[in-house]
Amino acid sequence: MPFTFSEVVVLFFTYSVIGWIWETIYCSIKDHHYDYRGFLFGPYCPVYGFAVTTILICTYRIQNNLFLLYIVGVIVATIFEYCASVFLQYVFHMKLWDYSHLWGNIQGRVAPIISLFWGLGVVFLVKIVQPFIQKIINWEEAKTHGYLALMILLVMGTDFILTIISVEKLHLSTKHWDERLNAQLKVDENKLNDRFDKLLESFSWNQKRLLTSFPHLKFTDARHFNEAKRRLISRRENRS
Known part of the structure; x- marks a missing residue:
């Protein structure tokens, strides 16, 4: 396990917030009005946190191989998006996105073009974003000794x-x-x-x-x- 439990929690929260910021900005520009994205009340999208944290753990040993990193990123991100769609539909009777208009889609839940995009995002994330985020988390862990993770879980x-x-x-x-x-x-x-x-x-x-x-x-x-x-x-x- 490349991360401690408290590091995993903080990573999950950090990328949930980053995902919320990205999706809110993108959708607000696309829809020409402010969209407060995310399923929860707070400014975070857990699906991004779950996906990114899992990707970071799964790709820890292959992060220097860009091809494998891209392939694993595509697979993990696609599985998460599909599972999230199924969860929302059968637990909350809701569908928040629909890719039925895109080629090769599976039940409108996932689509090849979207998955390929996620793969590029994973490479950028692991090679560019994560080293910077990890430095901040290392500093935070030294200062709070895991208490921030506990607060995140409660909130x-x-x-x-x-x-x-x-x-x-x-x-x-x-x-x-x-x-x-x-x-x-x-x-x-x-x-x-x-x-x-x-x-x-x-x-x-x-x-x-x-x-x-x-x-x-x-x-x-x-x-x-x-x-x-x-x-x-x-x-x-x-x-x-």
Whole structure:
């Protein structure tokens, strides 16, 4: 094991934050408005932390071989992205991304072009970013003796529990609204849009953020809600 447990925790947190910054900046530029990315409340994306930490451990002995580093990076990143998609769908009934429009995709969860990009990212990460990050972590470990890792576990663990509660409430609300919509399919569309707007106003900050920052977010058991959300987003894009 190339890292101590506390180093693994700090690495996980550091790259979760870096992943959140990268994704927030990229998606905000792409969507032409600020997107507070990430599944949790805090400014971090655990999927990046898990993936990068695993990659650093798995590639520790081959980091001087760029070809093997790239191949392992592609494989590990792809597996993580697929597993994260399955986890979100079957645990929270949510889909946050969809690669169905890309060639060679697998169930819209992963796609070759995305995986190849992750491979390049891994090489850049291991050879350029990680040496600098490791120096900071070595300094932090000498100063805090692992207490920072404990604090990270407490904060992110609490965040995860609160997020589960928030998402479950959102899921129950969308299912309830979906049932009402299914019973009133002949209601005027404008009236339905108004009702949808009022529904959004009743959601918490985090629930609204998930709906607006992830335009491809879908609930697998709320088809009518997904369609109403899609029409609302399309309507707002046409206005802008």
